[in-house]
Each structure stands twice: as structure tokens, then as C-alpha cells.
Amino acid sequence: MKYVKWIFVVLLISSLTSFISKDRPTGGLNIGDLAPDFSVRGTTDTPESLRLFRGKYVLISFWASYDASSRMQNVYLYHTLRSVAQPVEMISVSFDEFPSVFRETVRRDQLDASVCFNEKEGESSSLFKKYRLSRSYSNYLLNEKGVIVAKNITPDELANYLN
Numbered sequence: 001m002k003y004v005k006w007i008f009v010v011l012l013i014s015s016l017t018s019f020i021s022k023d024r025p026t027g028g029l030n031i032g033d034l035a036p037d038f039s040v041r042g043t044t045d046t047p048e049s050l051r052l053f054r055g056k057y058v059l060i061s062f063w064a065s066y067d068a069s070s071r072m073q074n075v076y077l078y079h080t081l082r083s084v085a086q087p088v089e090m091i092s093v094s095f096d097e098f099p100s101v102f103r104e105t106v107r108r109d110q111l112d113a114s115v116c117f118n119e120k121e122g123e124s125s126s127l128f129k130k131y132r133l134s135r136s137y138s139n140y141l142l143n144e145k146g147v148i149v150a151k152n153i154t155p156d157e158l159a160n161y162l163n
Contacts, residue, residue, distance in 0.1 A: 029132060042118070067135070074111075076154075094106075
């Protein structure tokens with residue numbers, strides 16, 4: 001009986017410590033991290049590298065046409081960027097595996113094709129893994145040095161951040 005009491009105490013303490021929050025969330029990259037470089041192909045099938053945008057603020061939006069929430073967020077962010085005073089480059093990356101679906105979505109959403117890129121390997125791509133994305137896609141605002149200054153930013157937050 002004496003040992004049961006101690007076992008109970010040890011189990012209680014260990015279960016309480018499992019609820020203590022960690023400093024950083026486990027999903028995706030975090031604010032303060034340097035964004036990993038990558039190269040993707042656009043609607044014209046020309047490769048584009050994140051490294052070419054150093055020295056500028058950049059918004060990277062990851063989405064897929066089959067994920068309505070990420071697609072809507074991408075469209076709203078694109079139109080918000082067109083209306084803010086501070087210049088920010090956008091890199092809109094789709095994880096659609098079919099280029100025809102990607103091109104049609106860009107056309108229907110009235111996006112500038114020059115900022116839209118397609119990762120044809122979808123969720124099995126190295127880019128998806130490099131950014132530790134999940135099915136709930138993310139977006140990242142990077143400063144001139146490529147450091148993440150905001151994550152999963154809404155269009156309203158983006159407008160406030162930049163103005």
C-alpha cells in the first residue's frame with residue numbers, strides 16, 4: 001500500500017509536467033527563424049528562387065486549390081498587398097499536383113501569374129517538408145534578411161503590420 005501511494009504521486013507529477021507549454025510550437029517554422037531557400041516553377045514554367053528576393057519584404061503563401069480555406073486566404077492576401085503603401089513581394093505557392101488545375105485556379109482567382117508558383121509534387125515535395133507544413137497551409141512574412149517576422153497572418157493583420 002505504501003508503494004501505491006508513491007507510484008500515484010510520481011504519475012501525478014509526470015502528468016502535470018506534460019501540460020507545461022513549450023517555448024515554441026511544434027508545427028511549421030516560427031517567428032525569428034530564417035526561412036529556408038527554395039526554388040519553384042511559375043505559370044510560365046520558369047524557376048524562381050526565394051534567394052532572389054533578399055533585400056525586400058516577402059510574403060510566402062502556401063495553398064492548394066482543393067483546400068478552400070488556404071485558397072481564399074491566398075486571394076485575400078494578394079489583394080491586400082496590392083492596396084498597402086509598403087512594397088512587399090508575394091510568392092504564392094500552390095501544392096496542386098496537376099498544372100492545369102493550378103493555372104485555371106490562378107486565372108479564376110484573378111491572381112497575377114508572375115507571383116504564382118506550382119509545386120507539382122504536392123505534399124510529398126521537399127518544399128512541403130522543408131517548411132514543415134500540414135494540411136492547414138501557412139503563410140510567412142519575411143523581412144529583408146529572410147527572417148520570419150509574422151506567421152499565418154490574416155489580411156487585416158497584414159494591412160495593419162505594413163501601414
